[in-house]
Amino acid sequence: GWDNMQFILKNANLTTNARFAVAEALIASGQWDKLSPEQKNLVVNNQQGLLAIADSKQNMQIWNEMPDSVKKILGDNKDFLQNKETAQQALTGWNTLPAQTKKLLGNDTDFLSKKGNAAQALNTWNSMPENVKKLLGNDKDFQNKKGAAASALKAWDAMPENVKKMFANNADVLSKKKGAADAITQWNSLSPKQQKLLAQNLTGDGVSQAQRAIDSLPKEKNTTLTTTHKNIFQEIYEKITKHATGTNYHQGGLAMVNDQKGSLYKELITLPTGQSFIPEGRDVVLNLPKGSSVLKASKTAQLIPKYAKGTGGIPADAKIFRDMRAVQQQLVVNTPVVDNTELLSAILKAILDSGTNNDVIKAIQSLANRPSVSVFDKKDAAKTLTKLISENQEKDTLIQTLIGGHNP
Known part of the structure; x- marks a missing residue:
């Protein structure tokens, strides 16, 4: 009777599946609904996840239809067992998965062997927008390729919310392709730095830039996304953030x-x-x-040829270059002035008057004849340069040393 069962439930070290079996027997015999909340908690060992299953005929049916491999993984998941909401989300997620995907996940030992994967994947699927679920439900790889479903769910879970929103809002574009699962998984191919920067950009003007990048994808049907565009996220990232090849007009x-x-x-x-x-x-x-x-x-380096080719026989830590770096630091920090041609010409004339004729001055000459490339305050820069010239340039020795290609 119940007293004997109560003693066993209190004192025996029953597995999760054994407690489920007891709950099922009580439900089948019509006794479960007659139990008090305290008695029900005794059956499930106060694990609210189990209680959520036993207290609902629908949840119990979903549980019973799960492959034993998935049951075992969920039964070993502490959060699933003890958290009613987590258990409910996992069951709902499993119930809405395409049948073939359920079979794949149930047979994916690599996926199931990692603690927490199953519960997290089911919660992720349950939280997906319906149009993305539909897109994946029609994806052959997601349905039939081992590991594809698990990888796509994991990638989706890792996406920031604004990236998920961007993807969901463009499901119509991806629905014409064959690679929906692959497109989602491609998020993982971005470096953490790229992922962070892309997510940060998806605000304001960045949203419209991302939309233009997506709209530029070919619209032909039966075109594999991964063939036409190796990585949809890489395409978007490069269009709105990356300027390795320069840009004439940044969108902001x-x-x-x-x-x-x-x-x-x-x-x-x-x-x-x-x-x-x-x-x-x-x-x-x-x-x-x-x-x-x-x-x-490459074009920036053309403005200062000496740096484009390296510093030759002059070491990078030579005093003259340390002084030049000090000037550069001064230029970047102070209030910007665009037209510095007059100032550069005056400095150049002062140095030339000393009889200097070396590569460093040729570089400065080239700079003086080109548009401004640095930001600086005219008075502060002049003061800094004048002091450096007067203190550091030993006219005869330094000039001869530089011309001879020796270290200063």
């Missing part, structure tokens, strides 16, 4: 500059006001106003 918002590979990577930024500067460091993220331009690294 966050942009990553100095992101080219190799030793040549510094890029000249020009704002709509005409102010120009070269950021220090690699992969610099800037919030640039609409209309800004980014001059690619």
